[in-house]
Amino acid sequence: MSLSINLPLILSAAFIASASPGPATLAIAETAMQAGRRTGLALALGVVTGSLTWSVAAALGLAAVMAASAWTLEVLRYLGGTYLLLLAYQSARSAIHGSAAVAARTGAVPSASRA
Numbered sequence: 001m002s003l004s005i006n007l008p009l010i011l012s013a014a015f016i017a018s019a020s021p022g023p024a025t026l027a028i029a030e031t032a033m034q035a036g037r038r039t040g041l042a043l044a045l046g047v048v049t050g051s052l053t054w055s056v057a058a059a060l061g062l063a064a065v066m067a068a069s070a071w072t073l074e075v076l077r078y079l080g081g082t083y084l085l086l087l088a089y090q091s092a093r094s095a096i097h098g099s100a101a102v103a104a105r106t107g108a109v110p111s112a113s114r115a
Contacts, residue, residue, distance in 0.1 A: 007056075007059055010055055010056075010058075010059040011052070011055065011056070011059075013055075014051055014052055014055035014056075015052075017051065018047065018048050018051040018052070024047045027043065027047075028040055028043050028044045028047065031043045
C-alpha cells in the first residue's frame with residue numbers, strides 16, 4: 001500500500017486554520033489585553049503548537065490507526081465525554097455557588113440579578 005503525504009500542503013492548511021478567527025483567537029486577545037503581551041504571546045504559541053501537533057499527527061495517520069482499532073476510538077470518545085461532563089459540572093457548580101462565595105468573602109449581599 002503506497003501512502004502519499006503532502007506534508008507542506010497539510011501544514012499550510014493548518015497554519016491558515018490556526019490564524020483564522022475563532023475561540024482561541026478571542027482567548028489570546030482577551031489574555032493579552034488583561035495580562036499583557038508576554039502572556040498573550042505564550043498562549044498564542046501554545047495554541048499554534050497544539051494545532052500543528054494535531055495536524056502532523058493526522059497527516060501521519062493517527063486517524064487511520066484509530067479507525068482500524070475501534071476499541072481505541074471508543075475508549076478515547078468515552079474519556080473525552082467524561083472530561084466534558086466534569087467541566088460542565090464544575091462550571092455549573094461555580095455558577096451556582098460563585099456569587100455566594102464572592103459575597104461571603106467581601107461581606108456584600110448577593111443580588112438576584114446582574115445589572
